[in-house]
Amino acid sequence: DAGITQSPRHKVTETGTPVTLRCHQTENHRYMYWYRQDPGHGLRLIHYSYGVKDTDKGEVSDGYSVSRSKTEDFLLTLESATSSQTSVYFCAIRTGGTGELFFGEGSRLTVL
Amino acid sequence: QQPVQSPQAVILREGEDAVINCSSSKALYSVHWYRQKHGEAPVFLMILLKGGEQKGHDKISASFNEKKQQSSLYLTASQLSYSGTYFCGTDDNNNDMRFGAGTRLTVKP
Numbered sequence: 742d743a744g745i746t747q748s749p750r751h752k753v754t755e756t757g758t759p760v761t762l763r764c765h766q767t768e769n770h771r772y773m774y775w776y777r778q779d780p781g782h783g784l785r786l787i788h789y790s791y792g793v794k795d796t797d798k799g800e801v802s803d804g805y806s807v808s809r810s811k812t813e814d815f816l817l818t819l820e821s822a823t824s825s826q827t828s829v830y831f832c833a834i835r836t837g838g839t840g841e842l843f844f845g846e847g848s849r850l851t852v853l
Numbered sequence: 854q855q856p857v858q859s860p861q862a863v864i865l866r867e868g869e870d871a872v873i874n875c876s877s878s879k880a881l882y883s884v885h886w887y888r889q890k891h892g893e894a895p896v897f898l899m900i901l902l903k904g905g906e907q908k909g910h911d912k913i914s915a916s917f918n919e920k921k922q923q924s925s926l927y928l929t930a931s932q933l934s935y936s937g938t939y940f941c942g943t944d945d946n947n948n949d950m951r952f953g954a955g956t957r958l959t960v961k962p
Contacts, residue, residue: 772948783940783954784895785855791948799949800855831894835948841885842942842950844894 744768747832747845755853760819762848764832766812772835773815774842775799775807777828784831790815822852854878856943858953865931865960873926873956875941882946884917884924889938889955898926898939928958936960 744767754760764773775787776799786799788807796807804826808816819826832845856877863871875884883902887895899910901917901924912929928935938955 774950776952781954783855783858784942784952786949786951789949797949800951833950835950839897839900840883840944841897841900842887842895843897846894 745832745834745843745845747830747848749848750846751849753851753853754822756823757821760822760850760852762817762830762832762850764815764817764845766815766834768834769812770834770836771812773809774833774835775805775815775817776831776833777801777826778831778847779828787817787830819850822850824852826850827852855951856941856953858939858941858956860956861954862957863959865958867933867960867962868930869960871928871931871958873928873939873941873958875924875926875943875953877922877943877945879922879943879945881917881919881922881943883944884915885942885944885950886915886924886926887940887942887952888935889940891937895940931958931960933960933962 748763774789776784785801790796790809806818830848833842859874885900886898889895915926917924938957940952940955942952
């Protein structure tokens with residue numbers, strides 16, 4: 742298994758507060774992704790990274806920023822959380838070979 | 854842009870077959886299929902590359918028609934363990950993987 746961990750796994754916060762979710766991989770995979778999952782919408786791409794300091798926007802990037810200062814870590818930041826950002830967030834890495842995505846266990850964020 | 858999946862949900866009895874479809878408005882390099890059990894992360898099933906190939910393992914197979922930007926997932930002789938939500942993921946060779954809204958499959962005894 743590709744080693745990938747997300748933290749925190751659960752977080753409850755209040756509207757207007759900043760939140761950072763962390764995705765950590767133990768292997769040197771180049772591509773990393775952040776998705777949010779909401780009922781009826783499936784998995785929607787927020788941001789992705791193709792290397793250290795190389796990131797790009799996905800389809801629902803408004804209100805989110807990312808950083809990747811090290812190969813193993815990909816951070817997702819909500820500068821000022823809103824209730825519409827209540828969701829389950831999944832990080833994924835793209836493995837070599839087949840190019841499959843391997844997902845972390847998810848981070849459940851509730852914004853009150 | 855998210856690929857479009859159909860149907861949104863399907864209910865089967867054990868042993869029945871199902872087909873899940875995925876289409877994109879963009880030219881595709883590859884199509885991925887994943888299954889997600891409730892409360893868990895999506896898990897990779899298979900990938901189909903540009904070239905119109907068909908793949909499969911066990912009783913789950915898939916096809917990819919690159920000219921139509923469509924893929925289909927075939928589940929034959931379904932088992933209880935096949936229950937879950939199936940997602941197709943599309944890659945237009947820019948590595949920004951997009952997923953459909955999912956198809957919820959329920960297999961009943």
